Amino acid sequence: MTGPVLAVDQGTSGTKALVVCPERGVIGSGFAAVRPRHPSGGLVEADPAELYGSVLDAGRQALAEAGEPVVALGLANQGETVLAWDPATGRPLADALVWQDRRAETVCAELALHADELRQLTGLPLDPYFAAPKMAWIRRHLTRDGVVTTSDAWLVHRLTGAFVTDAATAGRTQLLDLDSAVWSPRALGLYGLSDERLPEVVDAAGPVGVTTAFGPEIPLTGLVVDQQAALLAQRVTAPGTAKCTYGTGAFLLAHTGDAPRRSGSGLVGCVAWRLAGRTSYCLDGQVYTAASAVRWLGELGVIEDAADLDRVGSAVPDSGGVTFVPALAGLAAPWWRGDVRGSLTGLGLDTTPGHLVRALCEGLAAQVVALADAAAADLGAPLEVLRADGGLTRSALLMQTQADLLQRPVEVSALPDATALGVGALARIGATPGLGVEEALPEWKPAAVYEPRVPADEAAERLARFRAAVTALLDGAPA
Template sequence: MTGSVLAIDQGTSGTKALVICPERGVIGSGTAPVRPRHLPGGRVEVDPVELYESVVDAGRRALAEAGEPVAALGLANQGETVLAWDPATGEPLTDALVWQDRRAESVCTELAPHAEELRHLTGLPLDPYFAAPKMAWIRRHLTRGGVVTTSDAWLVHRLTGAYVTDAATAGRTQLLDLERVEWSPSALELYGLSDERLPDVVDADARIGTTTVFEADIPLTGLLVDQQAALLAQRVTEPGTAKCTYGTGAFLLAQTGTAPRRGDSGLVSCVAWRLAGRTSYCLDGQVYTAASAVRWLTDLGVISGAADLDPVGGAVPDSGGVTFVPALAGLAAPWWRGDLRGSLTGLGLDTAPGHLVRALCEGIAAQVVALADAAAADLGAPLASLRVDGGLTRSALLMQTQADLLQLPVEVSALPDATALGVGAVARLGIDPELSVDDALPDRKPSAVYEPRIGPDEAAERLAVFRSAVATLLDREPV
């Protein structure tokens, strides 16, 4: 039996660290905030030093609470957040462009004739959400110095001196050959990045190096992008199963097994993880704004925070005819129209805060239904249920709305920190190669199961109203 591990989830709005004991579960936790800046023109950036310091602070707090040493470290990351930095000193040369940042739209416009080539090669559509357009934009507009990578490579270098990224994170760049799971010379050439020194692509459970920033020497043996770490923690390891994480955005992933599955429903085909040299793949769909849309309502003063969703939304029986398409950072899968803005229609003098809350919950849930339908189409069979995790799963209103519109059971994870638990399991695999994946994972008993309370006809009617609002947005000329 391996010892305890320190699992760190470096996220968009904060970093969470857990000390996980194989026998006793979570014995220590720590958090540290991260404050991305939302700027005009769809820019979202963050100070890289703040990312690193949040990792150190959260990790130290978790270790202090646990009060005992750990055998290994696992690190999960945001995936598509990028920066340029000096590999000699480790100092950042630019701010980090967060995954929500849209400034690389011009790069994608130039590459539009090669969109299908890139999609077939990498599994990803041409969109500034992914890392490569941001990397190219940094090279054109900010600096030619140092290296330009996803944030995990910089964090790992600061922690251990190694220069690596895991296969799943590399798969979020649009520079990885999906079949070969190695950097693609063709994609690099298209983006003008052929001369870049890119990090080595390693297994998620690789022994990467040792860090001393937490006082004792700790080997880094787990590295995995956040949504795939949550996918693993939810035990979505067999084809046909799916999970959705409701965080800053909402992310639905469906397992496809040992071969990538390229469909035409608008989902991304990508690496789920590579463990002990064996690659698993998944379908991936994104909703750009979930908790960030709740935060937007909060900033407007409609509610005081996510905890208000249920009491405020529960004060009214329905949305009162209000329809909210919360595309506040554009529409992601399956539409891929990041240029669009959100819409709020059906307002009247009788519209109350509860109607806006319910309309938001319906808007988030309806987008997830679109992702689930696309996954079912690409898999060739409907999903049997949806496993969910993330902060917004605390809202019974949102979860019931999701079950109603999806017309499937929604199983809420009893694991509030699935991403950290997933990368913690990977770290255990890295220090004990004899351990099976199944034995490394936490138990997956749901804390709640939401069954549909409405029939399929009413669900179809409500979805049709939302889809009509989306169609109105799609008919607009690109900005």
């Protein structure tokens, strides 16, 4: 089956939709904002109606701009965002708990004695970032009615009536057996979710159902979690290379082949995708706040928005001794301390907005270096190059800082919407029998390559300052 496909990336702060033609590239695009709410105490919520509405709005914009029919639909999702809903009507039964939400810490605390067992079963550490703790919290505190699932299952049900999730998204719950890629009765039992009706786990590419939500009938044939979609679009399809997406958070994924790995360095072992019944795996590391930390700096009036990073940061040659640990929603991999909050140290009367911007870029880049080091330790070899995508890659200052601290080249993707393009490729594979992955993927080439400009000893010194600040935070926070 040839022809354009509609690729939809339902993200934390908005939904991006592209109409992608195999010959002409992107011929239509749309965007609809989503505004999560941040009540006090580490809570992050979203209105499910806004999530679904953003999918429809962005998709219709893209189709209108393209002005021609599409042959298939692909949908990427946030991964760990969870809600309860009525499977008879599709009506949400409560607000969605966004992946950054920390309210399920109480659930994790009760399961602390089973943390090693759960990591061995599922590849995931015990942390409220993942879906299962949120699902259990909803069942205890909000409602026993309906079903409780990740957001993709609800969106797919609204679009097509099907009750499915793909293997990579299921792998973000801490309820999937990492080795067999099927729901784990033991994990379900530990979370008190044994009686739940769970969606069928399906391949990332293949017929799921048909939707008329955008007007004409469109088959849904691609379904995957957002970071794995970007991994695919970056053509990281075999071990040796990693990608980092700089969005609301920053997410580094390294492909590990056809065998699952349990990280010994604080990363997450998870499903990359399942195609034609064959499961590929990856290691995954997270930085909870990237663009959201930049937005926070904007809300304080230090900058106007992310486009200001380079202008304001270039006013000074370095961070002026300021160290910023931007753990505004806690520290994720490899530390897994969601209780920790960020710090700004080394401030003086001579500190300027430029110093704060540079310190933020160093703090973000240093966390990604920690993830890359952990991946190298697990894989037994250093990463030779890092491929980067996401909105913050537009900042030359951040990307150069990343290359300097990593001491490796950083290749910035020429594909600004890698997640959507990745799920678009899956939709094409699912709609076209016999089409291979390499044939379906967009051509990959970097828009820019950032080489390290500082010597290794200077990079090590800057990283040591950041690590000392992290250690001070960890020592000062309750374990």
